[in-house]
């Protein structure tokens with residue numbers, strides 16, 4: 001069985017595989033869903049998260065995925081479907097990686113062949129049995145490890161040493177903006193996003 005979504009790219013992944021990377025908060029969100037999803041169909045939309053006002057892109061994508069869910073309920077009445085935009089119960093980047101949609105760069109973001117990292121990620125969660133996507137390898141050079149994002153991060157939130165990347169979420173200005181403890185916004189962006197601006201893979 002196959003499902004199709006209105007996203008630029010999409011692929012399924014089993015929920016238990018992804019939940020190995022989930023935070024406690026995500027585990028709680030998943031447990032509070034009205035059904036137990038076995039698979040997530042991870043969906044990619046072109047455009048950076050949080051451009052404009054908070055939640056703008058995610059809300060729009062969630063509405064699109066909501067329409068997909070309506071259609072899928074008609075096509076596959078034996079199964080349940082729920083759309084997920086921003087506050088979704090799975091770790092988005094890892095879900096997309098495990099679905100085979102891309103690889104994770106030094107800046108911790110998902111890189112997708114031909115699309116770069118200026119993306120928002122959503123999902124449709126379902127109890128329909130689906131096959132997992134095939135993992136992409138780094139061979140495509142999606143993140144050539146140039147180190148520019150590490151050098152230019154104004155908060156020192158990114159590190160890359162001996163092939164290991166690090167990200168200190170508590171230092172990241174985009175994260176702090178979401179938590180409302182960093183008052184400044186760059187025009188056009190909700191937060192910082194310098195690691196996206198300087199990445200040659202996005203130019």
Ligand code: SF4
Nearest residue numbers: 153172173192193195
């Ligand atoms: S969003 Fe800004 S502060 Fe956060 S990792 Fe990227 S460059 Fe650093």
Ligand code: SF4
Nearest residue numbers: 105143146147149199
């Ligand atoms: S700036 Fe360079 S190291 Fe950082 S994510 Fe982009 S390609 Fe990778």
